[in-house]
Amino acid sequence: MKKTILLTAALGLAACSSTTSDIVYKPAAQIMPANIKRIAVRPFANKTQQFGLEEKLTLKVIDEFLKNGEYSISPENSAQGVIVGEISHYILTPIQYDVNMVPTVYKLNVIAAVRLLDREQNRYIWEEPALQVTKMYSAANLPGGLTEEQAREAIWEILAKDVVLRTVSGFGSVSSASYKKMPAPNEVQASSATVNP
Numbered sequence: 001m002k003k004t005i006l007l008t009a010a011l012g013l014a015a016c017s018s019t020t021s022d023i024v025y026k027p028a029a030q031i032m033p034a035n036i037k038r039i040a041v042r043p044f045a046n047k048t049q050q051f052g053l054e055e056k057l058t059l060k061v062i063d064e065f066l067k068n069g070e071y072s073i074s075p076e077n078s079a080q081g082v083i084v085g086e087i088s089h090y091i092l093t094p095i096q097y098d099v100n101m102v103p104t105v106y107k108l109n110v111i112a113a114v115r116l117l118d119r120e121q122n123r124y125i126w127e128e129p130a131l132q133v134t135k136m137y138s139a140a141n142l143p144g145g146l147t148e149e150q151a152r153e154a155i156w157e158i159l160a161k162d163v164v165l166r167t168v169s170g171f172g173s174v175s176s177a178s179y180k181k182m183p184a185p186n187e188v189q190a191s192s193a194t195v196n197p
Contacts, residue, residue, distance in 0.1 A: 036071070039167070046086070108151045108152070109134045113131070114166070
């Protein structure tokens with residue numbers, strides 16, 4: 001009797017071990033609810049001390065949705081889904097200097113919180129609390145350098161593509177920064193107020 005039980009257990013373990021290599025984790029695709037056909041982009045809020053960031057990002061997100069073509073863009077009162085977002089951090093830091101202590105390389109870090117609101121259900125379908133984009137660039141007076149405005153444009157393009165990708169492709173297509181990695185509010189004010197290239 002004991003031999004039969006041991007033999008059965010051994011055969012069962014052998015069968016399990018041969019099939020475990022074929023097991024692959026495939027999460028279910030996160031598909032947008034069928035009721036959402038049109039999306040509106042609410043103007044982004046700007047929680048930083050920099051003026052005019054929200055308008056550029058809002059326009060870039062609308063432009064990316066139009067390029068993608070998966071969902072049509074409409075005014076908020078006729079849309080089923082609404083992109084709601086805010087720019088929470090804008091940190092410009094000089095990271096390299098020349099012999100005269102003039103900044104030559106800058107690091108621009110922007111963090112935005114973005115959500116998709118289902119207007120009919122009055123609930124958020126997805127939320128990315130800290131979409132983060134970092135751009136390092138040389139000063140405009142150097143070969144191949146950029147102005148701060150040109151660096152911002154590159155940031156807006158990346159953020160807009162992330163928002164559209166998150167909406168169309170679902171969870172896992174982009175990810176937020178960890179709260180532990182996000183700068184404290186007093187660090188943001190100190191670093192963004194110090195430099196103006």
